[in-house]
Amino acid sequence: MIVLSNNGQLTDNGQLMTTITERLKQIRAQISDAELACNRQPGSVLLLAVSKTKPAEDLAAAYQAGQRHFGENYLQEALKKQQELGAYAITWHFIGPIQSNKTKPLATHFDWVHSVDSLKIARRLSEQRPTHLPPLNICLQVNISDEPSKSGITLAELPQLCEQVAKLPNLKLRGVMAIPAPQDDFEQQRQPYKTLYQAVANLKQPSLDTFSFGMTGDLKAAIAEGSTIVRIGTALFGERDYA
Numbered sequence: 671m672i673v674l675s676n677n678g679q680l681t682d683n684g685q686l687m688t689t690i691t692e693r694l695k696q697i698r699a700q701i702s703d704a705e706l707a708c709n710r711q712p713g714s715v716l717l718l719a720v721s722k723t724k725p726a727e728d729l730a731a732a733y734q735a736g737q738r739h740f741g742e743n744y745l746q747e748a749l750k751k752q753q754e755l756g757a758y759a760i761t762w763h764f765i766g767p768i769q770s771n772k773t774k775p776l777a778t779h780f781d782w783v784h785s786v787d788s789l790k791i792a793r794r795l796s797e798q799r800p801t802h803l804p805p806l807n808i809c810l811q812v813n814i815s816d817e818p819s820k821s822g823i824t825l826a827e828l829p830q831l832c833e834q835v836a837k838l839p840n841l842k843l844r845g846v847m848a849i850p851a852p853q854d855d856f857e858q859q860r861q862p863y864k865t866l867y868q869a870v871a872n873l874k875q876p877s878l879d880t881f882s883f884g885m886t887g888d889l890k891a892a893i894a895e896g897s898t899i900v901r902i903g904t905a906l907f908g909e910r911d912y913a
């Protein structure tokens with residue numbers, strides 16, 4: 671199988687392809703099992719491949735195995751990979767912390783932003799979204815475990831920010847994203863997602879159709895509580911090396 675190497679050149683990389691194809695198959699099976707286990711409609715949960723720190727060749731391998739949605743956390747790194755993978759029909763999601771002076775490339779080069787946590791950021795994204803592109807899909811990040819170190823709005827701030835962001839012309843407010851504090855216990859993993867799901871349901875806005883819930887460690891609990899997008903990195907691409 672031909673994939674992109676680190677320097678963007680085409681190369682044979684059968685082993686990488688085999689590994690990533692196999693892992694993708696396992697993750698898709700886990701998602702289907704979880705959908706089935708809680709009577710969710712088959713196919714109602716989208717797999718977002720989280721590729722931060724991973725080279726373009728890993729994304730190319732996943733793409734060739736059928737993966738289309740990719741999530742990135744670091745803007746410069748993401749823009750570089752977007753260039754390397756320019757020939758691929760990828761839907762790009764930004765899921766990392768947002769600096770307000772970096773909103774223009776986000777508005778220009780992504781299809782989704784999951785990590786919006788202020789009206790200021792949302793306004794800039796709307797103003798800077800090129801008009802020839804469809805509205806930018808937005809999730810508001812909610813700090814559901816109230817961790818002081820984590821970004822995201824509080825649950826109490828959610829109704830007002832939803833109302834304000836929904837009015838911005840070049841954005842399409844789709845729902846919420848959460849990264850709860852890690853828990854080993856399945857029932858404890860479910861709790862924060864349940865709370866946030868209910869809070870969104872209480873807003874009675876049918877256009878909010880997206881719950882960006884769940885990572886490698888809590889995918890099943892997230893799907894049980896209504897996730898529509900699971901963001902999976904480690905299970906697909908292996909451990910990350912930040913060195």
Ligand SMILES: *Cc1c(COP(=O)(O)O)cnc(C)c1O
Binds near residue numbers: 887902903
């Ligand atoms: C890194 C990251 C993920 C993927 O986490 P894994 O545990 O590797 O699956 C998901 N969501 C966000 C916001 C991330 O930063």
